[in-house]
Amino acid sequence: MDQPTLEMRPPLGAPNTSSAKRLQRGGYAAAVKHSARVRFFKKAIPIGAATAVILVLIIGIFDPFGRLRGLSLGPVSLSGTKITMAAPKLRGYRAGSRPYEMTAASASQDARKPNIVELNDITGKVxxxxxxxxxxxxxxxxxxxxxxxxxxxxxxNVRTDTGYSAHLTTASVDFKGGKVSSAEPVRVDIDGGSIKADKLDIDDNGKHIVFQGRVRAIMESDKARSNPPAPTND
Known part of the structure; x- marks a missing residue:
């Protein structure tokens, strides 16, 4: 399976400071380039899989030709031109018989804008x-x-059972182009480190990941994690 590539881009016009040079020469750069360090992004940011399931939920709720199997709906209300469905829940299987479940507190659609679907309080697991x-x-x-x-x-927020997580304020998902982007600060936590950036772009269905802006990364070596500092007697 192809592994995603990783890029970290500084802000435009950012000075090439001595500290930045030291960071590039240090072990951090080597750790980021190592395939073992890049591979975690497949697990840390499974946003593509999760948002694809959200899309299936949306289509299932407002498909005029029939309801998807595994889809359950709560009460339906009509206010003016807007129809609202309470507690939609969808269960199903992705490729390879991998189950998923996605729910929302409510879903609504305005008859004047039939191409727009709004979801509130989305939760799910894939x-x-x-x-x-x-x-x-x-x-x-x-x-x-x-x-x-x-x-x-x-x-x-996206997190995995193995301890990886991604935290974003916003995310724009382009299903046609296979892209996920966020123009606001993002934080990714992994086993032994974390990365913060001003922007995030995921292309080619998750195979290419770019952190942009002020990128701050903390990576602990396996030795440092296995030998934590001794407590001090203050």
Whole structure:
């Protein structure tokens, strides 16, 4: 399976300081380039799989030709031109018989804008290739069927059972182009380190990941984690 490539880009016009040079010469750069360090992003940011399941949920709720198997809905209300469905829940299987479950507190659609679907309080879990699970949370989601874009906002968190997590304020998902981007600060936590950046771009269905802006990374070596400093007697 192809491993994703990783890039870290400084802000435009940022000075090439001596500290930045030392960081490039140090073990951090080598650790980032090592395939073992890059491989974690497949697990740390399974946003593509999770958002694809959200798309299936949206289509299932408002598909005029029939309801998806595994889809359950709560009460339906109509206010003016807007229809709202409470507590939609979708269970199913992705490729390879990997189960998923996605729920929302509510889903709504305005008859005057039939291409727009709004979701609130989205939660879900998706089984990954290693049989672990990715858990996703988002405060709101707006999907446009004409552009095939999903905008997640408010609080976008993705975490895995193995301890990897990604925290974003917003995320824009382009299903047609296989891209996920965030123009606001993002933090990724991994086993033995973390990365913070001003922006994030994921291309080619997760195979190419770019951190942009002020990128701050902390990576602990295996030796440092296995030999923590002794407590001091203050």
């Amino acid at each position: 089984t990954l290739e290693n049989n672990g699970q990715a858990h996703i949370e988002a405060t709101t989601g707006v999907y446009d069927s004409q552009t095939e874009l999903l905008e997640l906002a408010g609080r976008v």
